[in-house]
Amino acid sequence: MAYVPQADEPDVIGAGAHAPPIGAGAAMNHLQRRFLHAGRILVAGGSLILTYTTTGNPGRANAEHVLVGLALLLVGVFLIMLSPAANQFPGAARAGAAVADAVLFYFFAPAGN
Numbered sequence: 001m002a003y004v005p006q007a008d009e010p011d012v013i014g015a016g017a018h019a020p021p022i023g024a025g026a027a028m029n030h031l032q033r034r035f036l037h038a039g040r041i042l043v044a045g046g047s048l049i050l051t052y053t054t055t056g057n058p059g060r061a062n063a064e065h066v067l068v069g070l071a072l073l074l075v076g077v078f079l080i081m082l083s084p085a086a087n088q089f090p091g092a093a094r095a096g097a098a099v100a101d102a103v104l105f106y107f108f109a110p111a112g113n
Helices: 030-056 063-085 090-107
Strands: none
Touching (some): 030 063
16 A cells, blocks of 8 residues: 555655755654654564574574564664655655555554455
């Protein structure tokens, strides 16, 4: 499901240099909050996988699990680092929104299906 701005939210994606600065007192928009939520989920999951596979049971540790944990961790860090600059880079924000949507809808599926 693609990102759709709400009625009370200004469309700042693609605004470029005219976007409001993110700093002290500036409110974060929906897209930035979504990047932070998805990034936190991925960083926590990746670090749990890495911690378990490297320290849990070394005899059963698997290189594929370590690789998946590292990939989740790095994608989560990418989303967290992209959140303050989402308004300046619309192409990266679109790719990040697709990843964030996939993560959030996978872990928090809407009821009714």
